[in-house]
Amino acid sequence: MTTLKNSLQLDTTSVPEHIAIIMDGNNRWAQSRLLPKLSGHRAATEAVREVIRHCRERGIGYLTLFAFSRENWNRPPEEVKGLMSLLYHSLRQETKKLLKYDIRLRVIGDLSRLSDEIQSSIKEAEQKTLDCNSMELCVAVNYGGKWDIVRACKKLAVELKEGGIxxxxxxxxxxxxxxxxxxxxxxxxxxxxxGEQRISNFLLWQCAYSEFYFTSTLWPDFKAADLDKALLIYQKRERRFGKTSEQLSN
Known part of the structure; x- marks a missing residue:
């Protein structure tokens, strides 16, 4: 009933162009069910599929998912190994679905630390979906917002030194x-x-004027109805970008 109610209230002509999601709570989901941690990460893949499909149906142009942070290397080795294996197999299995739904894949982050096998799979998936244009799915792997900004500054410093700018x-x-x-x-x-209320070094530059939505729902339990609820709350907010409410109403 809640799903239908939120769906009916949504203004489908005023959805965000770009949604980013910090997919948190996989371990807690598994622990609450007395399951291994990796079971939570596996369950999370279905939530990813559902959210991707629903974003496309809602007309979202860009969806960015925080899959693995630079700090996640500090997790137990077995968990990291399992996450990397899950990433590899997901890339191999999901590319056909991305092509079917005309979704372009982009993977961002410092990919040099990933195995050659995973790097090759990323390049292959990106190349195969290059001409897809119904939506762009951006997956952040070994990513950090500070790293992204420092990397950009270094590239500009080199160009400046060489006289290009x-x-x-x-x-x-x-x-x-x-x-x-x-x-x-x-x-x-x-x-x-x-339920966590922080951005954890994710897209620091890109989220300068973002609206934030925090939910206690664990990621494996996040459904299309939860996304609609977030969209509904987003549509009720006033995005001023430094202006006053009076200026926006004029």
């Missing part, structure tokens, strides 16, 4: 072109599951 040419737009999300719009709505 002048200091006056470095502005926000120029920096954005060097970020791993180059060509994508800023994040309109950031969702984090599991």
């Amino acid at each position: 002048t200091p006056d040419e470095i502005d926000e737009e120029r920096i954005e072109k060097e970020l791993s999300t180059a060509g994508m719009p800023p994040v309109d709505l950031l969702i984090r599951t599991s």
